[in-house]
Amino acid sequence: MSKQLNIVYFAWVKERLGRDHDIVDCPDGIGTIGELLEYLKDKEAVYRDVFSDTERLRFALDQDFVRLDATFDAAKELAIFPPVTGG
């Protein structure tokens, strides 16, 4: 059974995707953020463009920083954004 994940975007990730979030039905067999990105890139050209270089992206699961190889398990919200530049 697929699970639903809310994906939120910030900064140039949001601008280049042209939206601030997606609700994605995540098929079985996709367990890590990296796998999810590959799945999305297969689905839509804009994802291929914006997610092409994962070195330039950072991720948070339920508001905690994680790496590309993190599994999302029961997480409800994935955030994808560039490195932070506050302060």
Next chain:
Amino acid sequence: MSKQLNIVYFAWVKERLGRDHDIVDCPDGIGTIGELLEYLKDKEAVYRDVFSDTERLRFALDQDFVRLDATFDAAKELAIFPPVTGG
């Protein structure tokens, strides 16, 4: 010919000497602060008491920190005080 030196005291040095300055006629042959202190200790008991441990004293000549072996040359003012404790 002797030279006149204004000596100023601060903190417990001042309190224990019971005065905030002395004007001292400094005889020929006395060139360093250390020699001057020995000269004063010979003259008066209170100096022997307050200047007994020079490790606990700090010195400034014309408002610049110097060490016990500094020569006072043309300096006009010698300050004798404990280590500073501001801030």
Next chain:
Amino acid sequence: MIKIRILEDDFDAGSEISQLAGLGGGAVASFVGQVRGDGSLSALELEHYPAMTEKALRKIADSADQKWDLHGVTVIHRIGRLQLGEQIVLACTCSDHRQAAIEACSYIMDQLKTVAPFWKKEIMQDGTENWVEERQSDIDAASSWDH
């Protein structure tokens, strides 16, 4: 006492510092970052991740509070559009000892630069916009505390 604020409006750094000073330690260190007039810059736009921001700042403040003996920490970060010279961020720490207060303040700023979810966009005088890139010196500064 840890105080975290995320604000669109400006803040009064002096009042924040004296509030923290009122907690009674002998040493209060603070850092204020403001929009620096850098050649052709006109303004900054500060975006953040609302659901995460306060949590991330509180985690940084808690971690400072564990590393040093502090009476209090205040962290304020602004969001939205900021003009040249406006205040962006305040980190303020209060301790019995000056090194603890200053080091904790420095640590908070270093961490904030790398793990608080804020993004700066530069609005230039000619109307162009660029997202600020992360700086290696900030990454190095943050990781210098890892030992």
Next chain:
Amino acid sequence: MIKIRILEDDFDAGSEISQLAGLGGGAVASFVGQVRGDGSLSALELEHYPAMTEKALRKIADSADQKWDLHGVTVIHRIGRLQLGEQIVLACTCSDHRQAAIEACSYIMDQLKTVAPFWKKEIMQDGTENWVEERQSDIDAASSWDH
């Protein structure tokens, strides 16, 4: 711009910080030291060497200004009798870069503790008085910058 003040009256740290911030750098660091209520302490009496104090503080500020790229430095130190909780000292630095501002502020405080001609006397609640002794940790902190 270097500003040195020796005052009997209190000062407004927030106003001093914002004046320095007005010089335009992106980073303003500050440190405030205040009388810490330490058990049986009632007040502090701050003595200084008037002919030397400003010169010594200016030398410290000049030296910070040479070591780091600063827009301005403010150092304020109070003298006379100070009650618990009262402000004693402010060091504030303004730079384009946060590390420069914070390090310079820390340096100024470390130097001030060892080469500015101030002496603190503690007035205890039972009326006894003691001159504060120098602390080895302050000497070590000041000499840690000598390289």
